Amino acid sequence: MNRRNALKLGASALAGLYLSPLLGQSQLFSSPLNNGVFEPTWDSLSKYIVPDWFRDAKFGIWAHWGPQCEPEAGDWYAREMYQEGSKKYKIHIEKYGHPSKFGFKDVINIWKADNWNPEELVNLYKDVGAKYFMAMANHHDNLDLYDSKYQPNWNSTKMGPKKDIIAGWEKAARKAGLRFAVSVHAAHAWSWFETAQRADTKGNYAGIPYDGKVTKADGVGTWWEGLDPQELYAQNHILSENSLNDGQIHKQWDWGNGVAKPSNEYIEKFHNRTIDLIDKYNPDLVYFDDTALPLWPVSDAGLRIAAHLYNKSLKKNKNVQTVVTGKILDEQQRKAMVWDIEKGQSNNIEPLPWQTDTCIGHWHYDRSVYDNKKYKSAKTVIHTLIDVVSKNGNLMLNIPVRGDGSIDELERAIVVEIGLWMKANSDSIYGTRPWKIFGEGPQQESVGALTAQGFNEGKGKPYTSEDIRFVQKARMLYATVMDWPENGIAVIKSLGAEKNFYSGKIKQIKLVSTGQKLDFKQNAQALEVYFPKQKPQNSYANALEIT
Structure with a gap:
């Protein structure tokens, strides 16, 4: 029996128990929290219909912001700072010291977000024409940016800024009358953080492990005494095949090709953290940075999350008013959720609504993009928006946020220019539908x-x-x-x-x-x-x- 057919047995065959092939074994999980019309199977989720608010909105803005923005060195900092000789490794040593002594957990500790004003930024984005706003709830670095019941120590209310970042963004978005979205990336921390298990191969620190496997017992006398870094790093496991190849992570993104399979405990913790996020902050859209849904196909956790979100919305509304996005979807999966294309566009009118996500710089704030004036122009953004909308899509645009919670003056000027075009031409964007040809x-x-x-x-x-x-x-x-x-x-x-x-x-x-x-x-x-x-x-x- 293949994995998908096993999961399709779902509620009908197992009367409330769900079969998930994990680590090559069939295991039983508890029933989902929200019983309702939607069951955690692709067949059931395929009954989903994209709400009109999303189809009409066309344009959203994203704050892809978290502790990895603190060094202002760009994307995937928490992984690449542990890659010996890499650009971010060198930046890290210069800024903070060697990763055996000052790891990513320590970057979190110094991140304070002391210039963050969510209401001012969200109001700016509303003024320039965004109809929905998305905030990052966690990244592959595994820190929850909200008051997280199931990640009680390693979250932004206890670490770094000691603020509920998602609550702040949500309050600002609701006050501005924008739909509120969250992005969830943490399912991949298991393999993404494997670089933290390494050690230098040469030089003064050769053979001294980085901090990826430190535990609570190692924290005596440190700022993190009493805390277990493994709740963050999740590296008490064997390495994936070919883990020392830095590019292997991309081949293993769909939990295949020799990746170390995540444990049942890890999977269920991620599931519970995400359900907690949904229930606390009631997002209108949940973006998953995953092939299809999180942890698919080694687990049905993502299916359970999507079913819970749809059923929750259905209980409150006559129709499902929430959106789930995922990447690299097959034909059936595109019926169950909204297809997200990262930094790209379809070349045809798509029969179902879709979204592209892109940014004017790098996903995480990068000072070098600012210094070298390498941001996308407002012209490029507007052309992308028009093309995407003509093909039945939406544009989600990330404006990188500095570690302190602000955006720079070059970004602000680009955002304002986008707004000038939108104010003059928005009738040709909002509420439109594709024509006979794009x-x-x-x-x-x-x-x-x-x-x-x-x-x-x-x-x-x-x-x-x-x-x-x-x-x-x-x-x-x-x-x-x-x-x-x-x-x-x-x-x-x-x-x-x-x-x-x-x-x-x-x-x-x-x-x-x-x-x-x-x-x-x-x-x-x-x-x-x-x-x-x-x-x-x-x-x-x-x-x-x-x-």
């Missing part, structure tokens, strides 16, 4: 295929005025010209009278940003729209409302 033009002919979680953004040619993206809403068709036509004429080939895409008579065309009516001429092969001589602000994307 668009036309040379850019799409040059894009790259999706690989793994996504990762095809930026691989196509820059957009020009020949690139058009379409959406519809009510009786309106919106065609966005992805640059200002230098000769003043936008040529939209798909709207030629003989192209059979648009059968109605075109009565009026307006430039959405200004409301100005534009002259036009439709012939057999194309629609020509005559732009005004005066460019509006941020004319790198020009939405036309066609009546």
Whole structure:
């Protein structure tokens, strides 16, 4: 019996017990907390329908923020600081000392978030057009950023800032009238932190283990005396196959290819932590940084979490109003949840709503991106949003947050510029649905295929005025010209009278940003729209409302 079929036996065959093939053995787990319409099987979850609020929102902003932002050295700091000779290893030694003496647990201790003002940031994001806000609840570093019942010591109310980060974000989002989302990444700490079990192979510290296997007994006389670092690192286990190969983690992301299988205790602790998060903060969306659902296919923990969230929402509402996202989904899984594409876009109109997540810099704050002025431009973000929306997707944009809880002035300027475009053109974004085709033009002919979680953004040619993206809403068709036509004429080939895409008579065309009516001429092969001589602000994307 394969794993999926075993899990499908679920409630029907086992009358409240759920079969999960863990470590190659069939084991029984207790019934889920929330019995209801949805059972923890893919078949049952496939009854899910994406709520309209998500489909209408189109644009969200994310604070991918936690203790790994404290060094301001970029992504995966807590893993790569234990990779001898790596950039982050060298930064760590320079800033803090050797990882055998000052490990990631000690980075958590010095993280204070003393300039964090969630209300100010969330209000900014609302003002620039975000309809939902997402906060990171934990990362692969395994620190819960909330008052965590099942991670009672290693959470942000007891460590570092000694603040309930998720509560602060949630309060600000609710007050601003935004939907509130959380991202959950901690399922992977088991294998992700394996680098902390290593030791240097050369130099003065050769053979001296890093702090990945220290225990409560080792803490006498330290700031963490009485605490067990294994509750954070979870490294009391054998290494995965080929663990010394730093790239192996990517091949083992779906809990295969020789990964050390997580223990039942680890799995159930993650499950309980996530249920606790859901029940305390009532998120409208839960983002999982996993292939499908957390710990799938070695456990049904993720299935149980999703079923609990859907049933919880169903008890409160007539329809399920919550969203779960996951990556690398098969056809059935895309019916059970929302497909998330990391740093990439679909190349077609997707039949079901989806989301891309990307950032203007690195996921975790990186001072070098700021110093070298390497942030994505507002123009790039807007072009991504328009393209994604034309293909039935949403954009979740991360604005990296400094360790102290603030964003820098370069980021703020980009966010404000995004807001200027959104204020002028939002009618062509919110509440829209895909049209018969997503668009036309040379850019799409040059894009790259999706690989793994996504990762095809930026691989196509820059957009020009020949690139058009379409959406519809009510009786309106919106065609966005992805640059200002230098000769003043936008040529939209798909709207030629003989192209059979648009059968109605075109009565009026307006430039959405200004409301100005534009002259036009439709012939057999194309629609020509005559732009005004005066460019509006941020004319790198020009939405036309066609009546």
